[in-house]
Amino acid sequence: MKINSPLEAYKFLPGTNCGECGELTCMAFAAHLIDRSKKLTECKPILEDKFKKKFEELTALLAPEIREVEIGVGDRVSKIGGDDVLYRHKLTFFNQTQFAYDVWDTMDEKELVERVNYIQDFKKFYVGSFLNVDMVAVRCTSNDPAKFAAAVKKVVETTDMPIILCSFEPAVLKAGLEVSKDRNPLLYAANRDNWKEIADLALEYDVPVTLFAPDDLELLKSMAKTFAAMGTEKLVLDPGTFPTGKQLRQTFTNFIKLRRAGIEGDRDIAYPIMAVPFTAWMAHDDPVSASYWETVVASIFTIKYGDIMILHSTEPYAILPEIHIRDTMYTDPRKPVSVDPGMYKVGEPTVDSPVLITTNFALTYYTVESDLASSKIDCYLWAIDTDGIGVEAAVAGGQLTASKIKKGIEDSGFDLKKDTTHNTIIIPGLAARLQGDVEDETGANVMVGPADSGRIPGWMDKNWPPQKK
Amino acid sequence: MHMTKKMKLSQLSNMLQDLDVESMEGVTIEGDIELNITGGGGLDPALAYALGHEISHVSLHMANIARMLGFPAEQLLASAFGMAEAGQPRALQASPKIQELLASKFEVAKIENWKSQIQEVTLGATSGDGGSRKSTITIGGENALPYYFDAGMPHRNHVTLDVFDMPISMAKAVKANYEDVINDPAEWAKKAVRDFNADMVTIHLISTDPLIKDTPAKEAAKVVEDVLQAVDVPIVIGGSGNPEKDPEVLAKAAEVAEGERVLLASASLNLDYERIAKAAVDYGHVVLSWTQLEINAQKELNRKLMKQCNVPRESIVVDPTTAALGYGLDYAYSNMERIRLAGLMGDDELTFPMSSGTTNAWGAREAWMVSSPLSQDSDWGPREYRGPIWEIITGLTLSLAGNDLFMMMHPTSVQVLKEVTQTLYGAIESEEIDISNWIGAEV
Numbered sequence: 001m002k003i004n005s006p007l008e009a010y011k012f013l014p015g016t017n018c019g020e021c022g023e024l025t026c027m028a029f030a031a032h033l034i035d036r037s038k039k040l041t042e043c044k045p046i047l048e049d050k051f052k053k054k055f056e057e058l059t060a061l062l063a064p065e066i067r068e069v070e071i072g073v074g075d076r077v078s079k080i081g082g083d084d085v086l087y088r089h090k091l092t093f094f095n096q097t098q099f100a101y102d103v104w105d106t107m108d109e110k111e112l113v114e115r116v117n118y119i120q121d122f123k124k125f126y127v128g129s130f131l132n133v134d135m136v137a138v139r140c141t142s143n144d145p146a147k148f149a150a151a152v153k154k155v156v157e158t159t160d161m162p163i164i165l166c167s168f169e170p171a172v173l174k175a176g177l178e179v180s181k182d183r184n185p186l187l188y189a190a191n192r193d194n195w196k197e198i199a200d201l202a203l204e205y206d207v208p209v210t211l212f213a214p215d216d217l218e219l220l221k222s223m224a225k226t227f228a229a230m231g232t233e234k235l236v237l238d239p240g241t242f243p244t245g246k247q248l249r250q251t252f253t254n255f256i257k258l259r260r261a262g263i264e265g266d267r268d269i270a271y272p273i274m275a276v277p278f279t280a281w282m283a284h285d286d287p288v289s290a291s292y293w294e295t296v297v298a299s300i301f302t303i304k305y306g307d308i309m310i311l312h313s314t315e316p317y318a319i320l321p322e323i324h325i326r327d328t329m330y331t332d333p334r335k336p337v338s339v340d341p342g343m344y345k346v347g348e349p350t351v352d353s354p355v356l357i358t359t360n361f362a363l364t365y366y367t368v369e370s371d372l373a374s375s376k377i378d379c380y381l382w383a384i385d386t387d388g389i390g391v392e393a394a395v396a397g398g399q400l401t402a403s404k405i406k407k408g409i410e411d412s413g414f415d416l417k418k419d420t421t422h423n424t425i426i427i428p429g430l431a432a433r434l435q436g437d438v439e440d441e442t443g444a445n446v447m448v449g450p451a452d453s454g455r456i457p458g459w460m461d462k463n464w465p466p467q468k469k
Numbered sequence: 470m471h472m473t474k475k476m477k478l479s480q481l482s483n484m485l486q487d488l489d490v491e492s493m494e495g496v497t498i499e500g501d502i503e504l505n506i507t508g509g510g511g512l513d514p515a516l517a518y519a520l521g522h523e524i525s526h527v528s529l530h531m532a533n534i535a536r537m538l539g540f541p542a543e544q545l546l547a548s549a550f551g552m553a554e555a556g557q558p559r560a561l562q563a564s565p566k567i568q569e570l571l572a573s574k575f576e577v578a579k580i581e582n583w584k585s586q587i588q589e590v591t592l593g594a595t596s597g598d599g600g601s602r603k604s605t606i607t608i609g610g611e612n613a614l615p616y617y618f619d620a621g622m623p624h625r626n627h628v629t630l631d632v633f634d635m636p637i638s639m640a641k642a643v644k645a646n647y648e649d650v651i652n653d654p655a656e657w658a659k660k661a662v663r664d665f666n667a668d669m670v671t672i673h674l675i676s677t678d679p680l681i682k683d684t685p686a687k688e689a690a691k692v693v694e695d696v697l698q699a700v701d702v703p704i705v706i707g708g709s710g711n712p713e714k715d716p717e718v719l720a721k722a723a724e725v726a727e728g729e730r731v732l733l734a735s736a737s738l739n740l741d742y743e744r745i746a747k748a749a750v751d752y753g754h755v756v757l758s759w760t761q762l763e764i765n766a767q768k769e770l771n772r773k774l775m776k777q778c779n780v781p782r783e784s785i786v787v788d789p790t791t792a793a794l795g796y797g798l799d800y801a802y803s804n805m806e807r808i809r810l811a812g813l814m815g816d817d818e819l820t821f822p823m824s825s826g827t828t829n830a831w832g833a834r835e836a837w838m839v840s841s842p843l844s845q846d847s848d849w850g851p852r853e854y855r856g857p858i859w860e861i862i863t864g865l866t867l868s869l870a871g872n873d874l875f876m877m878m879h880p881t882s883v884q885v886l887k888e889v890t891q892t893l894y895g896a897i898e899s900e901e902i903d904i905s906n907w908i909g910a911e912v
């Protein structure tokens with residue numbers, strides 16, 4: 001965005017401090033506009049006619065440096081781009097990288113449907129919700145418009161995920177568009193040879209389009225400028241993803257240059273960037289090596305500025321690290337890293353239920369909690385105040401100690417002798433070395449649980465209730 | 470006079486060249502374009518040619534503008550000059566048509582405020598320098614973020630493989646590689662270098678922990694000597710993580726390794742770092758300055774090591790803590806990136822090469838569990854493949870934040886991490902691949 005202090009945004013607001021936006025003052029609202037935690041349209045008064053000019057001016061000033069492009073429709077719309085910074089700690093990255101997995105039109109129909117279903121159903125639980133993947137890219141390998149259209153049609157019938165139509169043949173893309181036009185698919189791609197026809201299609205069907213100029217940023221910029229002049233800024237830039245050697249290094253350089261120029265204000269190329277880790281399959285024959293290398297390339301460009309990518313491997317050992325590295329980069333660094341310390345009840349614990357200890361690092365806490373809850377273990381769980389540090393590091397660093405544990409339990413007004421029948425504390429396996437100290441400090445029996453909370457259910461079967469001493 | 474006219478035409482040409490569609494707003498072009506060339510007298514042939522040249526260019530620009538506005542000028546030109554050819558006449562459309570890509574230059578500047586160089590630190594010492602290593606390793610020296618085009622990266626990343634002084638519990642996929650050497654640290658170290666291409670080895674003296682075996686420092690130091698005998702690469706010496714015992718253990722180990730320029734892992738704020746620092750200074754080693762995901766603590770400890778303990782700058786490496794992918798890697802990444810950026814911008818308490826305990830990746834359940842403990846999850850697939858990639862991606866991520874040295878465990882992870890970091894570094898040649906038609910690739 002073009003401004004960076006709340007004062008600069010404040011000048012455009014109505015200044016009445018009416019509170020409709022949920023903030024006490026216009027100045028407070030302005031601060032949220034600058035850190036992008038609120039949208040200008042949440043100030044209803046500024047939408048009135050008399051503020052029209054100010055609204056428009058401020059909207060332009062607040063627009064992110066990298067344009068936002070939408071693919072797909074309705075609930076499943078994928079937004080890409082929209083970034084304002086080169087380093088996540090400077091603000092946060094917006095609109096997480098969208099992962100499209102491929103199908104191709106020479107695929108057996110049954111296989112295609114199975115693959116699409118697998119892609120759309122893939123999920124992994126993580127910190128309170130599920131991680132998923134996002135899109136289907138349909139590759140034309142037949143060079144036959146009718147075949148391509150049939151494959152696209154099947155995909156459209158099978159999923160409401162956003163779609164990427166992949167071919168360099170205008171006639172093929174047109175056939176695909178005819179059966180998916182109401183789904184706002186992304187066209188892939190215009191290149192040096194076909195750009196006029198592809199531009200016609202993008203304009204005629206009013207869909208976003210990818211510009212492909214392998215290792216040629218000048219050409220990429222020319223195309224982007226030309227497409228914008230012709231009337232569309234729904235553009236995605238693919239500077240080519242070369243999978244190996246010096247070419248991969250050059251690809252890395254191109255991504256850095258492109259995003260840096262965009263953030264620094266070169267509007268002509270300030271569009272979302274596409275990576276195609278798929279090309280790893282052109283360098284490796286063995287599927288495990290290809291999957292590994294594809295995951296490596298995908299990770300590099302999730303970290304460094306890829307906004308959308310096309311991938312081939314749907315092996316869990318590829319998808320799991322991919323969705324986690326994406327979460328890593330796009331988690332808002334401003335959000336708190338810890339939960340409030342204290343006692344939490346999981347299920348409906350009674351005097352016979354176990355008492356477990358963990359730290360108040362949000363991730364640790366949620367992991368333990370979900371493992372307990374999903375195995376239906378009723379218990380008391382303490383989040384000990386470790387300054388938001390995980391168990392292993394907190395033991396090593398002295399943030400998780402016997403006295404901290406004692407204090408945590410006492411601060412909740414819980415008395416192990418009166419409120420339980422067993423007077424027993426279960427500490428994490430990674431805090432095993434604290435066992436003796438905790439016994440001395442609290443006078444309770446201390447059991448050492450497993451090192452990973454995923455193993456608590458099996459551990460409970462064996463060790464709970466504790467043997468009477 | 471002639472010159473003036475020529476200038477004017479050039480200006481008109483230039484002006485048209487610079488026009489883009491946005492600035493065409495409000496411009497109207499009506500009827501024929503008249504160019505009046507006045508001034509009397511006949512034109513000399515050279516000038517006539519020059520004028521003709523300029524005018525043709527002007528006409529081309531005019532024609533291009535006409536096309537942008539949707540007028541099929543090429544047909545007009547073609548028929549006017551008898552160059553009409555077959556081809557579909559283009560229908561007039563509402564959106565402006567452009568027949569040639571608009572010219573444009575792509576430019577991006579280097580980062581100006583990366584003015585400071587990261588400290589170079591050499592690990593290991595050869596016989597010429599009082600040690601017995603066959604070669605040394607130098608890390609650091611960067612003037613930019615890793616692999617960036619702004620400045621060359623003087624040294625590649627390096628990997629040190631973990632060796633333990635007693636059998637420990639390990640993920641199955643890791644253990645399979647070390648079963649034959651698990652009771653013999655010297656053999657273990659040899660295997661890491663010979664079979665798994667380790668640049669260095671780390672001997673972790675975990676048995677010294679009073680809660681494990683309470684091995685005396687003196688005995689542990691013998692293991693260090695064995696490892697130094699067994700391999701000729703530089704080594705890292707790690708304690709058990711017990712803050713009471715580590716200073717004593719590391720001081721003794723430093724003494725027996727005198728002159729070898731080992732990396733002592735580690736000094737931290739919660740133990741007697743002075744004793745470890747003194748051992749490093751006295752016996753010519755390097756200190757690993759370890760803090761927990763906190764840039765200010767890192768500054769504080771580095772400051773204390775330099776000012777209070779007189780550790781030379783070229784004898785400090787920092788470990789700002791590595792959290793596994795999915796288990797806090799976001800903090801670890803941003804913490805390292807901030808440290809490196811601050812260093813490059815001149816914060817001399819942070820201009821040090823960095824080291825990562827990448828092995829921590831194996832603490833992630835995704836790396837070692839047979840399957841997800843949660844029934845709602847999609848199938849996690851075989852763990853043999855999940856584990857190494859977890860370690861690779863954890864390391865790769867931190868390499869992009871500026872990490873120089875990786876402490877690792879699985880041979881496959883070492884191999885792939887080395888390949889990818891050295892590819893980005895520019896040291897890997899491979900066959901060029903033509904991706905221009907990747908869509909049709911059969912895979």
Ligand code: SF4
Nearest residue numbers: 017018019021026043
């Ligand atoms: S709604 Fe608008 S005018 Fe009212 S306080 Fe908020 S920013 Fe100010």
